[in-house]
Amino acid sequence: xxxxxxxxxxxxxxxxxxxxxxxxxxxxxxxxxxxxxxxxxxxxxxxxxxxxxxxxxxxxxxxxxxxxxxxxxxxxxxxxxxxxxxxxxxxxxxxxxxxxxxxxxxxxx
Amino acid sequence: xxxxxxxxxxxxxxxxxxxxxxxxxxxxxxxxxxxxxxxxxxxxxxxxxxxxxxxxxxxxxxxxxxxxxxxxxxxxxxxxxxxxxxxxxxxxxxxxxxxxxxxxxxxxxxxxxx
Numbered sequence: 001x002x003x004x005x006x007x008x009x010x011x012x013x014x015x016x017x018x019x020x021x022x023x024x025x026x027x028x029x030x031x032x033x034x035x036x037x038x039x040x041x042x043x044x045x046x047x048x049x050x051x052x053x054x055x056x057x058x059x060x061x062x063x064x065x066x067x068x069x070x071x072x073x074x075x076x077x078x079x080x081x082x083x084x085x086x087x088x089x090x091x092x093x094x095x096x097x098x099x100x101x102x103x104x105x106x107x108x109x
Numbered sequence: 110x111x112x113x114x115x116x117x118x119x120x121x122x123x124x125x126x127x128x129x130x131x132x133x134x135x136x137x138x139x140x141x142x143x144x145x146x147x148x149x150x151x152x153x154x155x156x157x158x159x160x161x162x163x164x165x166x167x168x169x170x171x172x173x174x175x176x177x178x179x180x181x182x183x184x185x186x187x188x189x190x191x192x193x194x195x196x197x198x199x200x201x202x203x204x205x206x207x208x209x210x211x212x213x214x215x216x217x218x219x220x221x222x223x
Contacts, residue, residue: 004151031209042199042214043152050209087151095208096167099151 002026004100006088011106012078020073020086020103028093034062034073035087037102043087046073075105083107112136115200115215122190122222130185130218132200140203141183142212143167143175145196152199158183159206190222 003025012018024032031050035043049055049064049071061074073086085102092098113134122128134141139160144152154167158177172194174186183202187194197219201212 042216045211048211091208096154097208101149101151
């Protein structure tokens with residue numbers, strides 16, 4: 001079967017750095033997405049990785065290792081507004097997104 | 110209209126009733142999707158459409174139907190609602206056909222079936 005694993009919840013301090021991990025086992029791989037979802041709102045796109053390595057976009061970076069079935073999202077200089085759920089999703093061999101359950105990130109002052 | 114809209118925002122529905130959730134986008138995107146989101150589970154794809162006139166089944170299509178008569182609209186119909194269909198429903202769209210583009214989500218419809 002297809003499986004995406006992420007921690008259920010993480011807590012971090014304002015101004016700090018946090019890494020949210022995602023491991024996957026899917027039938028095929030055509031890229032990995034990260035989305036942010038604030039409580040009661042729709043998901044919004046953060047990043048897309050299809051090749052191994054780190055992609056940086058402002059305070060957010062995303063890393064992919066296809067051989068390990070592993071990705072992480074790195075958030076730097078955390079702000080209170082970063083409190084949200086972070087969703088990992090893999091595009092499988094049928095080009096359909098398989099979603100993880102999400103990681104709820106709680107930022108404390 | 111700017112982006113993607115859904116209606117209604119929320120609905121309480123008696124079991125056995127028929128219900129259509131509406132979704133409209135004004136971005137001229139080719140692909141559209143319907144997901145349901147339940148606590149503790151990831152988003153699950155119900156149905157999708159790669160272009161007007163075509164639809165396909167996702168991971169959890171049973172009990173749901175869709176149509177794509179034009180580019181902008183992608184309604185989701187529950188023919189006879191059951192309590193297990195209580196969920197938050199998100200419509201999404203993306204420009205391309207291959208799935209590698211980001212998806213833009215509507216604000217969601219919170220549906221309670223009693």
